Amino acid sequence: MPGDVEYSPLGDGPGPRDDWLNSWLRRAAVLAAHATAVGCTLSLALLARPGTSLFSWHPMCMSVAYCLLMTEGILLFSAEGSPFCFKSRKGKVRLHWFFQTLVLILAATGLGFIVGSRTVSELPHLASWHSLLGAATLAATGLQAACGVAVVFHKQLRLSFPPARLKLYHATWGLLVYLLATVTVVAATFSDWFQATVKGWAWWAFLLLPLYPALVVMNQIINAYLPRKKISS
Template structure:
């Protein structure tokens, strides 16, 4: 890492360990995620158990719980990983992301199977199209993660900094696509659980998206800005 990049991440992005503001952001994020999973779990099984019941639940767990936690694991200032060495934080990120992908693909397979069983068209609604896009981006992000892991070995093709920045950008885009898909699901014909739970869920997932994306987005911005500025000198 260049001197410019190091100064930027230290002075503009990474607060001292134990920063109370960051700890509160993490706590709010985690509480909102648990509250949302509680709401969606009730909605999934309020009218009985079916194959479809596990689709919104698995997709929500994948994106809202494990993918957000995976992103936070490699975000400076995360209270759960601040004390960890970078290799351990990276390993935690990989494990959580693998679990997120497992839940996401399981949820995707369930809805495809459910459509086939009920002889319905696939990916017709906006919710379905965004869902397909989020699954595709999840797979792209996973492949990009392999590239980021071996970025030093790929340095002759692309500088490690850019490899990691591209992976981070696609990962954040994937999370946003997943959350937009979840929001669209709340406004689909399936949702018949009242306006209170609908807008409570909307409020919670928007908070989760903002709090999860805020610091990584700043990290990408400052590192890209400093990298380009360094190259132009």
């Protein structure tokens, strides 16, 4: 028998009907992730009422950066359900760069507003789990951006790592950054401001909804970069 035959534990695999159903389920899942990201961002923006205080701009900037732009910057590479499916791979990479640049700008702006707000109010910095996780997320986002630069300018920087491995590192670290950002957003629901603003079932919705796009993003990255195992006969 020939070697390196791809092994499937499910026999001959799904039929055409199952392929069609799975494709539509994946598309529906990605579209739901888009809707959840947009819904969470708009809801947090309305709750923050930007302009009413120095602090109000912090949740506004951070929700747009991480809940919306970072999510869209990853999901645009999805084959199913992406509004950017008509773009070429090169176009998607450029759009990804654009989104991630906006993430950095808005994250830095949001950081400036919260530092300014707490300084004016004479409140201590890094005094909660949310603030500590937020600082870690910002640092990880900066490292992820540096990794992206290494991927794009591999030849110019004369790096010894193979491009394929750099892309794998970039995707893996990007997933970790996104999951860390999701945990930070969830931690924000336990802050004094949020619990004073949102109560009852709405609080539970804000607690759980950010987890759904994270599951879709995690599934997309794992399926794209997890190597297929082969068994030699």
